[in-house]
Amino acid sequence: MTRFTRFTRTTAFKLSLLYITVFTVISGILLVYIAENTDHLMSEQVVQTIDAELNGLSEVYVRGGVRNLVETIDRRTRHPDASLYLLVDFSGNALVGNIARLPTMVLEEADGGLRRVRYTRLGVDTEDVERQAMVRTFELRGGFRLLVGRDLGDHLRFSNLLGNALRLWLAVVVVMGAITWLFVSRRVMKRIDDISASSRAIMNGDLSERLSIAGNDDEFDRLAINLNVMLERIEILMQSMKDVTDNIAHDLKTPLTRLQTRIETALRDAKNEQGYREALEATLEETDHLLRIFNSLLRIARIESMAPGTVLEPVDLNKLVAEIADLYEPLVEDEGGRLDINLPDGLMADCNRDMINQVLVNLIENALKYGRPEAGDLVISLSGRIEGERVILSVSDNGPGIPHKDLDRVQDRFVRLEESRSEPGTGLGLSLVKAVARLHGGDLRFKNEAPGLTARIDLKPVTPVSSGSNDGQGNAAGTTS
Incomplete structure (x- = not known):
């Protein structure tokens, strides 16, 4: 009973019931219309x-006269068809016809x-069987009465056949509707039960369930494909949250331990103001490192929480890259290398200028740290x-x-391929680029x-417009994308 009640509450049952009702009513109306019109015809x-x-x-x-009428009726009654004839005189005596008994009225x-x-x-009708007929009766001159009619046997048989067909059709509709409901309900319920079972497994902690x-x-x-995605x-x-938590615990444990050690050492060993000052300076340096980590995490979180396209505007990439080159070209030359720029004229993109600037800066600094070749100059x-x-914007090196x-893996947070971690950094730069x-x-x-490594990101180009000004953040007038 519980299982039946569960079935009757499903959408499949309600839709099937609605289908049976609507289709039965429509079929009934159609068949009644056909029957009535056929009967009328x-x-x-x-x-x-x-x-x-x-x-x-x-x-x-x-x-x-009457003689010819009698002969004609007699001739016609010899053919076994549905036509009925009866001619009687003024006294009611039958003269000719094929009707044995009829109501006198x-x-x-x-x-x-x-x-x-x-x-x-x-x-x-040897057994006195009554039939139905449609008749007309006229009185002729001389007191004669003429009855002409048509037997309705074929008509009634066809009407009965049509009625039986109607009842059979409605029964078939109901039965097929019930079968369809059982099939759809079982199939739909099985799929829903599978989804429910998977959902319970996921709620119990098995995030790998699909x-x-x-x-x-x-x-x-x-639906399953979208939900699986x-x-x-x-x-x-x-998993990223778990990895971030583990990495935060790992990366923050060391600087916090150093902070604690320096403070304890200063309290224990410092004898004068200079000793305390050195301890405070080292503590401040470790604090700055911790703040940089948290600021990077907060910035990545803010970027990941933004809706795509909410902060985009047309940007002149040539101008943006030229500003970055002016800043980093001397720094690269001081490291014994060179910075090459290769962009076509009029390259525009819909993007956030500050974020793309930070992306290119992070990738260039990454190349400066880890892209040095074993022999030769850095490029x-x-x-x-x-x-x-x-x-497509890309930063390449020859390391x-x-x-x-x-x-x-290198795009995940706190991942640093240099296991010793002797180089300065937080392991969050590429995570920000990815976000x-x-x-x-x-x-x-x-x-x-x-040799070397190429890092690339892709942006949406700016659609050319007919007029406007090109200031690096406004419309891209006359540019081709």
């Missing part, structure tokens, strides 16, 4: 046949009206181009590159060039 045919018979016999009577009311009567046919896909590309498959994203985010190349419907297994790329509808990708 057959009745009209009967009336037309009777009228035609009466007109013909009236002409015979007018031309040849039919002959007495010879007004030419159309009547439905019961009768017994002469020479056919919804089953039948492979027939129906609405449940499409969402679950995969949630699993990645939860950092900053380039841009249009590829398909995206603008050792990144091991293939770490190309994706900015996603905000712009793109992605951060690395490619080993052997």
Whole structure:
């Protein structure tokens, strides 16, 4: 009973019931309409046949009198069809016809009206079987009465057949609707039960659980695919959160321990103002490092929480890159290398200027730290181009590159391939680049060039406009993207 109640509460049951009701009503209306119109058409045919018979016999009577009328009726009654004839004299005696028994009132009311009567046919109904007929009765000169009619046996049989067909059709509709409901309910409930089971497994902590896909590309498959993508994203985010938590605990433990050690050492060993001052300066340096870590985390979180496209505007990438080159070219030369710029004229993109500036700065500083070749001078190349419907910005170096297994991992937070961590840094620079790329509808990708490494992000180009000014953040007048 509980299972049946559960079925009756499902959407599939309600839709199936609605389908059965609507289809049954429509089918019933259609079949009743067909039956009524068919009956009306057959009745009209009967009336037309009777009228035609009466007109013909009236002409015979007018031309040849009663004798010719009797002969004509006698001849016609010899053919076994649905036509009925009866001619009686003024005393009610039958002269000719194929009707054995008939209500007397039919002959007495010879007004030419159309009547439905019961009768017994002469020479056919050996067991006194009553039939139904449609008749007209006229009074002729001399007191004669003429009855002409049409047997309704075929008409009634067809009506019964149509009625039985109607009842059978409605029964079939109900049965097929019930079968459809059972099939749909079982199928839908099975899919919903599978989704519920997967959901319970996920709620119990198994984030690797996925919804089953039948492979027939129906609405449940499409829903399952989208939910699986969402679950995969949630699993990645939860794993990232776990990794971030572990990395924060690891990265903050060391500077906090150093802070504690320096403070304890200063309290224990410092003998004068200079000792306390040195301890405070070292503590301040560690505090600045901790603040940089938290500020980077907060900035990444703010970027990841933004809706894509909310902070984008047309930006002149040539002008932006030129400003970065003016800042970093002397620094690269001081390190014994060079900075190459390769951008086509008029390169514009819809982006956030400050964020893209920070992205390029992070990638250049990364190349300065880890892109030095084993032999020769460092070469950092900053380039841009249009590829398909995206603008590609890339920063390349000629250093050792990144091991293939770490190309994706290096984008995670607090990941630093230098295990000793002797170089300054927080391991958050590439995570910020990745977050900015996603905000712009793109992605951060690395490619080993052997030698060297190329880091690239993709942006949306600016659609050219007919007029306006090009100030680096306004409309891109006259540019081609």
